[in-house]
Amino acid sequence: MTLKEKIKQVNKLLIKHFGIPERQKKLPKPVDTLIATILSQNTNDKNSYQAYQNLKKKYKTWEEVAKLPRAEIEKVIKVAGLGKQKSEAIKAFLSSLKKNKEKIDLAYIKNMNDDDILAELTSIKGIGVKTASCVLLFSLDRNVCPVDTHVHRTLNRIGIVKTKSPDKTFDSINKNLSDGIAHQFHTNLIKLGREVCKPAKPLCSFCPVQLECKFKHKNFEKVASVNSKNFLLLDSI
Numbered sequence: 001m002t003l004k005e006k007i008k009q010v011n012k013l014l015i016k017h018f019g020i021p022e023r024q025k026k027l028p029k030p031v032d033t034l035i036a037t038i039l040s041q042n043t044n045d046k047n048s049y050q051a052y053q054n055l056k057k058k059y060k061t062w063e064e065v066a067k068l069p070r071a072e073i074e075k076v077i078k079v080a081g082l083g084k085q086k087s088e089a090i091k092a093f094l095s096s097l098k099k100n101k102e103k104i105d106l107a108y109i110k111n112m113n114d115d116d117i118l119a120e121l122t123s124i125k126g127i128g129v130k131t132a133s134c135v136l137l138f139s140l141d142r143n144v145c146p147v148d149t150h151v152h153r154t155l156n157r158i159g160i161v162k163t164k165s166p167d168k169t170f171d172s173i174n175k176n177l178s179d180g181i182a183h184q185f186h187t188n189l190i191k192l193g194r195e196v197c198k199p200a201k202p203l204c205s206f207c208p209v210q211l212e213c214k215f216k217h218k219n220f221e222k223v224a225s226v227n228s229k230n231f232l233l234l235d236s237i
Contacts, residue, residue, distance in 0.1 A: 004176040006160050010209055011181050014188035017208030021187040021235070028237045030106035030139040031062055031097075034127070036237045037134040038089045039080045045233040051080035052237060062104040066094035089126030096124050106135070114142055129167050137182055138234040145173055145182040150193025157197060159214030187232060194229050 001009070028036075035055070040048040054076045059065050065073065074087035097104045109117050114136055121132035133146040145151070147170040155161045155169055163169045177185070196203045204210055204218040206226045 002176075003160065003172070004178060006212075007173060007176055007185065008178050008181070010158060010160060010212060011178075011185045011188070013209045013212065014192065015184060018188045018191050020184050021232075023183060024235060027139050027141060028234070030109060030135045031104060032237055033135050033139040033234060034093065034106070034121070034131060035062075035090055036233055037131045038086055038093070038126070039077060040233050041082065041086065043081045045231050045236075048080045049231075049233050049236060051077040052233075054079070062094055063098070065090070066098050066104060085126075092125045093127060106139075109135075110140060114144055129170055133170065134234060137186065143177055143179060143182045145177060145186045146170070147173070148190070150197075151186065151189045153199065154189050154193045154197045157202075157215035158209055158212060187235070190232070191229065195226050 036048065036052045039051045055065060055073075058076060059068075068091075070087050070091045073090055074083040077083055077086055077090075080086060094104055097106070101108070109120060112120065117136060117140075118129065118132050121127050121135060122129060130146050130148055133144050136142040136144040137146055147155075147166040149166065152163070152166040152169045155173065156163060161169050161172045163172060192207070192209070196207050201219050201221065202215070203223055203226055204213075204215075205220050205223070207213065210218075
């Protein structure tokens with residue numbers, strides 16, 4: 001079975017278990033997605049959503065946010081954690097756009113190909129492949145699967161990839177995605193990683209891809225149920 005066929009098979013099993021994830025009818029603007037993704041790093045979606053809403057409610061435009069001292073941005077996004085690091089990334093991103101464009105907008109990237117968009121966005125300090133690829137998927141509806149720690153962990157455990165970093169996983173799977181499956185595959189892998197395939201003591205009895213999984217340290221301790229975590233930040237902004 002080729003890598004493309006393996007991905008397709010696992011995607012079918014995930015859909016059978018989790019269903020096809022809903023998408024917003026109106027996709028968020030690229031700038032909104034990028035900032036929300038920065039806020040999502042190393043915290044849960046509810047905290048990052050609250051930090052994102054704090055910015056949106058307090059300031060009418062991203063131009064206003066760009067004029068703020070970094071420390072002020074840090075105060076507003078405090079609930080998301082890693083305030084200094086995230087405020088620096090947001091400030092650098094907004095300042096870079098403001099310097100190079102008439103207004104803070106990423107509409108110009110819509111006519112670029114995926115590789116050029118990744119190169120463009122990751123050239124900005126603090127913007128990595130995962131953040132840039134979230135813009136591609138959630139704002140531009142490109143068939144690109146972002147790879148966070150959950151996606152990286154689950155794909156390595158299942159045996160679809162054998163990679164040392166999320167960026168290596170990203171390169172491997174995105175060369176082998178069937179058309180139109182990126183959003184469902186990405187979203188359902190995150191659900192799998194949060195609810196079932198946890199870093200410690202995965203709940204293998206509840207795993208929809210258990211028979212496909214190559215993970216050697218499966219855990220079959222009895223657990224009454226799995227907590228469903230349906231709120232996903234980038235499908236909610």
